[in-house]
Amino acid sequence: MIEYSRQPHYLVAVDCIVFGFDGEHLKILLVKRGLEPEINKWSLMGGFVGPSESPDDAANRVLKKMTGLEGVYLEQMQIYGEPLRDPIERTLSVGYFALIDIHKYEAQLNDDYEAEWFLINDRPKLIFDHNQMVADARKKLRYKAALHPILFEMLPKKFTIPQLHILFEEVNDTKIDTRNFSRKITSTGLLIKLAEKDRTGSKKGAFYFKLDKKKYAANAQAFLSLVPNLKV
Amino acid sequence: MIEYSRQPHYLVAVDCIVFGFDGEHLKILLVKRGLEPEINKWSLMGGFVGPSESPDDAANRVLKKMTGLEGVYLEQMQIYGEPLRDPIERTLSVGYFALIDIHKYEAQLNDDYEAEWFLINDRPKLIFDHNQMVADARKKLRYKAALHPILFEMLPKKFTIPQLHILFEEVNDTKIDTRNFSRKITSTGLLIKLAEKDRTGSKKGAFYFKLDKKKYAANAQAFLSLVPNLKV
């Protein structure tokens, strides 16, 4: 029987940066770690890759378990593999970022897993290299969102342009002219205007829109220019 | 002593898609696999991640060994981790793509490792999921090169705009107007015109340019628009 003799074997894990949007600010979902070392410290949600699943499978499983959600937007970021990143035993971790509608998140799971949403700019220190992972995820989210219509994934089915506008400003940490933004986002042809209005935020009210899913699917890989004066 | 009890351990490897440009066509460097299974079949250059190196380290080590080159442009692509992708034993592989100046490649290594350059569009079938990796690498190269000035990495220090032009057409598999291309690429401010001309290709000769390394470093993360009518 053939084998790869005497090559070292390692643990392989996944860690997920889960982004959500509460209508005002960008947030991430953190959990209190349930095993030693660093038990009860804040960390990303993660887990080991099982023997019959791919890393992508593992990330989806972890997300399902800890948020109750399936089929969420999930993107592989990069592998974290410094030899000493885990003090117990060498573990390589595949970093993912996920975009979820914060309102779909099942809040009772907060208790089960001691999970909690934190403002991206006001979060606790995390274990291991998880702080770096969050920084990388934020950068990658910004990069991707500047060119591709993915931020919709963090909004409810029906949303208004002002909501979207705030989300874009949050993600890019910049001010965007409301007038130009509204024209630019509608000109993508990705939005379908609904008859209903959201009147909670203003007197005039803002029209609800929904995604044109066909066009969204077709444009998921297209390059758009969604952020003005784009520089890194 | 703490340990992660009874979690499965796996082999972790790296595989590199090495791109080069011979002045006319995009090429990749393949090697004949030196171990069972699938010994003597064409494959990507790769190797296992050693106990005291990160995957990035491993990829650089493999590249150094098989091409003689150090400090080449190397970008992590994604992890390939289907449970059965390697028939012998579960192995996860981190895919990288590398851009090298084909003329710097030390050809004597061809013999040592049975390596060979192939046209990207006319290459042998590869082992395992390496065909998929090549397809992914090509897509990612195209994506990245449309927005960032990285193709210079495949050209010699001194190069002409027509050379660059052909390279862009090759990578994007499209025709680009020479006149617009030349203006666009010079308007980036990344090129320094040299006094010397390359007279091999034409009667008039084409001026050599070199990279403005300072501006290149500053713009490595910037968004440019280098490919006209960009659609995916």
Place this chain on the structure above:
DNA sequence: TTATTAATTGTCAAAACGACAATTAATAAT
């Protein structure tokens, strides 16, 4: 009825884009 507020639509000059033409600098042919 009017003031107020936020959403939406308008305006416009500057810049970028891209289709296409003309000129230039060399060599090869006559």
Place this chain on the structure above:
DNA sequence: ATTATTAATTGTCGTTTTGACAATTAATAA
């Protein structure tokens, strides 16, 4: 020596996109 040829380079110009900023609109509150 002159001319034809070839590829590199620079020019032209209408169209589209961008982004700064103004005006209008639809509702509620005073």
